[in-house]
Amino acid sequence: xRFLFAVLSVCAFAEDGATHNDWPQHGGTSLFWxxxxxxxxxxxNVKRLTPAWAFQTGDYEMGFQATPIVMGxxxxxxxxxxxxxxxxxATGALIWQYKYPAPRGAxxxxxxxxxxxxxxxxxxxxxxxxxxxxxxxxxxxxAWKVNVEDSKQCGCNITAAPLVVKDTVIVGxxxxxxxxxxxxxxxxxxxxxxxxxxxxxxxxxxxxHETWKGDSWKFGGGATWMTGSYDPDLNLVYWGVGNASSDFxxxxxxxxxxYTNSVIALDPESGKLRWHYQEIPKDVWDFDSSYESVLxxxxxxxxxxxxxxxxxxxxxxxxxxxxxxEFIGAYPIIDNYNWITGVTEDGKLVGRNEPVAGKxxxxxxxxxxxxxxxxxxxxxxxxxxxTPSLEVCNDLVAGKQDVKEGASFFGGNFIMKPPPKxxxxxxxxxxxPVTGKRQWSFPYKYALLAxxxxxxxxxxxxxxxxxxxxxxxxRTGAKLWSFQTGAGHRGSSVTYAVxxxxxxxxxxxxxxxxxxxxxxxxxEAETFRSGSTLMVFALPESGQ
Amino acid sequence: MKSVLxxxxxxxxxxxxxxxxxPPSRDHRERSNSRVFTHARNLAALLFVPxxxxxxxxxxxxDVFAKTCATGYCHGTKGAGxxxxxxxxRGFDEALIVSVTRAGVPGTAMQGYGTILARPDFNAVVAxxxxxxxxxxxxxxxxVRPLSGEAARGRDLFSDPLRGFARCSTCHQVDGxxxxxxxxxNAPASLRDISTSHVRIVIEGGDRFxxxxxxxxxxxxxLYDLSVLPPVMRTVESSALxxxxxxxxxxxxxxxxxGELRAIGAFLRSVK
Numbered sequence: 001x002r003f004l005f006a007v008l009s010v011c012a013f014a015e016d017g018a019t020h021n022d023w024p025q026h027g028g029t030s031l032f033w034x035x036x037x038x039x040x041x042x043x044x045n046v047k048r049l050t051p052a053w054a055f056q057t058g059d060y061e062m063g064f065q066a067t068p069i070v071m072g073x074x075x076x077x078x079x080x081x082x083x084x085x086x087x088x089x090a091t092g093a094l095i096w097q098y099k100y101p102a103p104r105g106a107x108x109x110x111x112x113x114x115x116x117x118x119x120x121x122x123x124x125x126x127x128x129x130x131x132x133x134x135x136x137x138x139x140x141x142x143a144w145k146v147n148v149e150d151s152k153q154c155g156c157n158i159t160a161a162p163l164v165v166k167d168t169v170i171v172g173x174x175x176x177x178x179x180x181x182x183x184x185x186x187x188x189x190x191x192x193x194x195x196x197x198x199x200x201x202x203x204x205x206x207x208x209h210e211t212w213k214g215d216s217w218k219f220g221g222g223a224t225w226m227t228g229s230y231d232p233d234l235n236l237v238y239w240g241v242g243n244a245s246s247d248f249x250x251x252x253x254x255x256x257x258x259y260t261n262s263v264i265a266l267d268p269e270s271g272k273l274r275w276h277y278q279e280i281p282k283d284v285w286d287f288d289s290s291y292e293s294v295l296x297x298x299x300x301x302x303x304x305x306x307x308x309x310x311x312x313x314x315x316x317x318x319x320x321x322x323x324x325x326e327f328i329g330a331y332p333i334i335d336n337y338n339w340i341t342g343v344t345e346d347g348k349l350v351g352r353n354e355p356v357a358g359k360x361x362x363x364x365x366x367x368x369x370x371x372x373x374x375x376x377x378x379x380x381x382x383x384x385x386x387t388p389s390l391e392v393c394n395d396l397v398a399g400k401q402d403v404k405e406g407a408s409f410f411g412g413n414f415i416m417k418p419p420p421k422x423x424x425x426x427x428x429x430x431x432x433p434v435t436g437k438r439q440w441s442f443p444y445k446y447a448l449l450a451x452x453x454x455x456x457x458x459x460x461x462x463x464x465x466x467x468x469x470x471x472x473x474x475r476t477g478a479k480l481w482s483f484q485t486g487a488g489h490r491g492s493s494v495t496y497a498v499x500x501x502x503x504x505x506x507x508x509x510x511x512x513x514x515x516x517x518x519x520x521x522x523x524e525a526e527t528f529r530s531g532s533t534l535m536v537f538a539l540p541e542s543g544q
Numbered sequence: 545m546k547s548v549l550x551x552x553x554x555x556x557x558x559x560x561x562x563x564x565x566x567p568p569s570r571d572h573r574e575r576s577n578s579r580v581f582t583h584a585r586n587l588a589a590l591l592f593v594p595x596x597x598x599x600x601x602x603x604x605x606x607d608v609f610a611k612t613c614a615t616g617y618c619h620g621t622k623g624a625g626x627x628x629x630x631x632x633x634r635g636f637d638e639a640l641i642v643s644v645t646r647a648g649v650p651g652t653a654m655q656g657y658g659t660i661l662a663r664p665d666f667n668a669v670v671a672x673x674x675x676x677x678x679x680x681x682x683x684x685x686x687x688v689r690p691l692s693g694e695a696a697r698g699r700d701l702f703s704d705p706l707r708g709f710a711r712c713s714t715c716h717q718v719d720g721x722x723x724x725x726x727x728x729x730n731a732p733a734s735l736r737d738i739s740t741s742h743v744r745i746v747i748e749g750g751d752r753f754x755x756x757x758x759x760x761x762x763x764x765x766x767l768y769d770l771s772v773l774p775p776v777m778r779t780v781e782s783s784a785l786x787x788x789x790x791x792x793x794x795x796x797x798x799x800x801x802x803g804e805l806r807a808i809g810a811f812l813r814s815v816k
Contacts, residue, residue, distance in 0.1 A: 153722075
């Protein structure tokens with residue numbers, strides 16, 4: 001039966017997006033499936049999964065949010081204060097460590113880091129004071145370090161993992177809640193020299209500039225605070241662009257506000273824009289479209305299409321043709337939404353419910369998102385995507401705010417509220433990625449803020465804030481295994497193999513901006529534990 | 545709300561007597577406080593004596609707080625706490641509130657607002673946070689060094705965001721703004737005449753590039769590669785490098801006009 005599925009899968013999908021022994025890139029591969037072809041650990045034996053080793057970093061500020069990278073039996077992982085560790089992936093033994101010097105003074109958005117990229121003999125990382133560093137992959141010695149912009153001036157820094165395409169390392173930045181103009185910056189992997197910068201808000205004379213009123217483009221947001229994807233066949237880089245600023249008050253930026261809340265496709269060598277698709281024109285809800293783009297090939301209405309599946313903070317999945325940005329469809333991955341009533345067949349938002357100045361408007365989902373940045377997964381075996389959803393609303397108050405470069409620029413405030421019927425909660429779901437048909441749903445009483453990991457063992461792994469790391473049956477959503485790791489989950493688990501033994505590794509340690517702001521809807525959030533331990537699991541070795 | 549006036553200071557200033565004994569009507573109190581405050585503030589600014597918090601100042605501070613500090617993932621409505629710590633009823637003293645508000649908390653998201661907020665906003669928000677901690681009067685005023693109009697324009701040009709990397713602050717830090725790649729030493733009257741003789745030519749394989757050598761010794765050499773902006777701090781095996789003579793490298797001043805450079809010069813001299 002499993003063999004038959006595998007054959008069918010190969011027919012339907014190229015397996016390009018699957019990882020094998022390594023977990024070489026942030027999203028698994030550059031197609032960002034967060035899916036491994038390994039199946040030693042599977043639905044029939046996962047209940048025997050047991051800890052293999054653990055590594056404590058000691059750096060628990062803002063939680064442990066990283067995605068480890070594994071190459072050739074070595075695991076590379078970064079902490080919130082940008083310390084990097086190279087570990088023997090089979091034993092957890094330390095190979096080298098890189099300790100990042102603490103910046104002077106405060107850092108905007110606080111210390112947070114979501115991972116490194118490994119390529120061309122180097123480990124690349126963006127830092128919380130807005131540098132990009134390249135570390136020698138063998139020794140841990142710093143090879144180069146370059147500042148992207150004065151963090152205090154731009155109100156921005158780097159939390160996302162970089163994306164390496166050939167000899168170019170591309171980094172995005174935070175700043176969407178600051179008076180900031182977003183951009184992507186690309187450097188030469190060899191020596192850190194600037195290759196290009198792409199501003200997500202067009203300047204005077206550029207196409208799209210007319211979608212901004214007056215000077216609003218100068219500090220209009222459009223942060224690129226998560227990691228992009230890359231299609232080697234089309235040679236296109238895809239990146240999600242965040243909310244427009246000020247977040248909730250838009251009278252001063254009347255217009256569509258390109259390219260905020262868009263997916264952009266760039267040429268990796270030149271940084272030139274090839275196409276864009278704006279999911280939310282004139283965002284007034286802080287509904288970043290900065291999340292991951294999952295690149296899959298699927299038949300749509302009888303024709304094989306190269307697709308891009310992208311969930312935004314508004315809780316909608318958008319399906320685009322990734323060759324040209326054509327809208328294919330959109331569907332909600334949450335039950336509670338009232339910011340729009342829906343999306344038309346040609347991608348227009350219907351029934352916008354906008355916050356007003358000076359008095360609260362009850363909006364679902366909340367500004368923390370119908371999905372936070374924790375990432376979805378796609379399994380070519382089931383053909384489903386696996387999504388983490390938050391059913392949390394908020395009272396939004398908009399207000400005009402004076403602009404000062406780099407300063408906080410929300411243009412209002414939000415207070416989290418439960419949805420109209422019943423308490424705040426979250427769920428993991430399996431969807432057909434094109435039609436949005438829900439296949440199963442796994443409910444959970446608090447916020448699920450860790451990424452999904454899918455495997456050829458037909459398992460979906462993730463963790464919860466109470467400390468449980470668990471496996472669901474990818475076909476039914478049944479919980480098959482769970483382990484109490486001692487601290488909440490806000491990172492991205494990965495799987496890999498060394499010498500024929502499959503491992504599943506997950507960062508543990510609760511934290512992050514959203515995690516720390518949940519008490520209005522979940523007083524129990526006070527009990528979710530921070531920490532910074534990488535927990536690694538495997539099946540018992542034979543004979544045990 | 546009790547009177548927020550510091551009576552001893554009030555009496556020292558010897559202006560009209562305020563209410564004593566029986567509390568005045570609310571309307572009278574607010575009018576009186578506001579008027580008295582303005583007067584006292586002027587005197588205080590002149591004499592550098594401690595200021596008092598007025599009701600209007602606290603109210604203004606509440607507004608600044610709501611827009612700046614309570615937002616999003618931070619201190620919550622009325623300082624009740626959210627993603628960032630609770631600020632109300634913590635028993636904070638004024639010195640702590642002033643210093644943290646001004647300088648931030650190293651290593652956290654709490655940045656210093658001393659240069660972000662305009663001075664009246666800064667003082668007001670301190671007054672408000674103080675009021676959340678039961679403190680009703682005291683000083684926040686410090687002498688502010690005023691910049692001339694030209695120097696203020698120079699400060700803005702120094703770190704002008706619309707110039708991308710082609711601005712002074714890409715390599716120089718003044719008054720806490722910018723990246724401290726190289727210190728500014730003895731800026732000449734005309735910035736176009738800045739000497740850059742310490743920039744060297746470095747040869748690495750087939751690559752020749754201008755560089756600022758930071759440390760050269762033993763196995764590794766650290767340098768700023770100035771091939772393109774922004775400068776890249778690189779650490780290279782010394783054996784793979786040859787440091788040659790002075791480079792003909794010049795400052796990247798092309799994005800500034802002569803008039804703009806004069807303004808930047810005025811700024812640099814004023815912060816010396």
